[in-house]
Amino acid sequence: MTSIFTVSDMTCGHCEKTVRAALEEALPGAAVTIDLSARKVTVEGDREKAEEAIREAGYTPQAA
Template sequence: MSTEFIVPDMTCGHCVKTITSAVQAVAPAAQVTADLASHRVAIEGADAQRAREAIEDAGYEVQVA
């Protein structure tokens, strides 16, 4: 199951790495794909709520895509 979020504050590679690490901390097998241009993050293999909370805990605002 894939989940997609919009993360408006995601603006650079460091943001992508931080978000990826945060999601993989709660779901180690998760695959995270980020598109900086559209501020979208697609996550495969993680519970949507836990992934969202992990991104928010990393300091980013999360919107449902």
């Protein structure tokens, strides 16, 4: 399952790395694509786990 989130408070490269690391830890082996300029995160796998991982990393995901 592919999930797309808008993460408005992801504003820099450090934010991107933090979100990517959180998703890779929560969903090992899942494909993660981040478009920092659009503030979009696309991830394969469990939507709830992905959303929770982004929140636990300190960001506010919204379903896109």
